[in-house]
Amino acid sequence: MSLLFLLVAWSATVLSCALLCRAALAAARALPPAPEAAGDIAPDPAAADRHASGLTLYEMAYLSGGPHRLADVVLVLMAQKRRLLLADTGWATVVDPVGTDAVERAALTAIGPEGQRHIPAVRDALVGDAAVRRVADRLETQGLAQPAAVRPGIGGAVRLVKGSALVTLLSAVATYWTAAPGADSGQVLIWFTVPQILTLGLWAVARFELHPYSDWATVAGERRLPATTGSRDAPDAPGTPPGSLITLALRGPTALTDPSLRAALHSSGA
Template sequence: MWLLFLLLAWVVAVVSCVRVCRTALAAGLALHRGADATADADARADDTGADAGLTLYETAYLAGGPHRLADVVLVLMAQQRRLHLAHTGWATVVDPVGQDPVERAALSAIGPEGQRRIPAVRRALTSAEAVRGLADRLVRAGLAAPAAVRTGIGTAVRHVQFAALLVLLAAGATYWAAPSGEVDGLVLAWFAFPLVLTLGTWAVARVEAHPYTAWATEAGSALLRHEHPGGPSRRPGPSPTEPTEPTEPTGPTEPTGPTEPTGLTGLALFGPTALADPGLRAALHSSGA
């Protein structure tokens, strides 16, 4: 019986570890292709003289994903007195006219009643077409990690965690199910190998998987650091054969004069803790930010 438990432990451990390695390899290749695409786009931008910076929304997405983008658009509209963000975590519409697709998506997420909890608004915005379109453009530019990269690594790591638990359960079952004296230390030692394999893979994945689970690729992170030596970066311009999209803005480019909305760049880069307004911090934090 103990051989059956040992075989199960080994199969689960090896399969889960191989899956992590294969997923990490595929993710690395995807991010490498993204970096190459960005380098090619930079070269084309130099040839055509194009030089466009990241918008505030793009900066927020690369730094913190769609939830950060949702916080940025809500705070932007609140600072312009078009939304009211209560410290209890409610968003209330003051002016129901959006100035760009993301703002209109935020108003749609709040709903016709004009008031909704901020966590619900965040969840609705993450699946909004305007946000998905922005994310797709960043992925095509090689700046944002594809969704398959992020979710694939996370799923593979969870499988390794499950495999480690299963090895422990198999060893325990072997010990308790076997007749007294039949299972010795040598038999249990055989379970130590798959346990060490899974725990070691898990430990390495926790250290090494961050580049694959971040929202920005290496190229996107480098661009963020370039634009903000703590901040915004330069987005590669379109290729000569790639049409621009002049119809609607993808997000406001943050002004640099005295009218600049306070704290929006810090919010985009670092989250609600960067906000100077305690009321806005309370609104976002009380809602689970």
């Protein structure tokens, strides 16, 4: 029985470590060698207002939560401008059918000619829209966003490594408790320390070299996000009121202070 537990521990360790190394190598190959200077990138005509970090609101949303977060931000932005009405039942209704930029126009197109649509359907339509893809492509070109080819490899692989460390520990405990009375299980337990050292060591290396394990932002992208140092729980930037659009972009719908807007996004599956 002890050999079976040992086999399980080693299998989980080898598989998870191999997947993490593969994901890290794929990310290194897919990312550009160095972020291009902001001046070398074609300006976004729809991004007149940029944060001090040099990122637009849409770019911050994408780097923090991907295209779904960007969709939530543009819907709330248009609701605050009184162009949309977001009901707490999860429906979006057009009030003013005029978009001021490509993403707002894409949101209106996603809602459709009837002027009303369920928010999850609007969000899904926006995710595949060309305006949102242009935001993603621009960030990938600058080396700030993870290429689609490597998402969400590193984060998932790190979770597997942590899981295999737990599997190894549980396997060692099970081996100890199932050992025959009077049997010396010390020698067998020593073999469990090797996979445990491998998983914990690789986890520590990943924490130092690859953290944060974002599915959307690269390390350079995380550093550009305002009021964060790799943590989604960082305080707001100076002068940024709690529940603002920047806070929504960085942390998601739970950061909204308006209960009706928060209910609209949560009731729609956000």
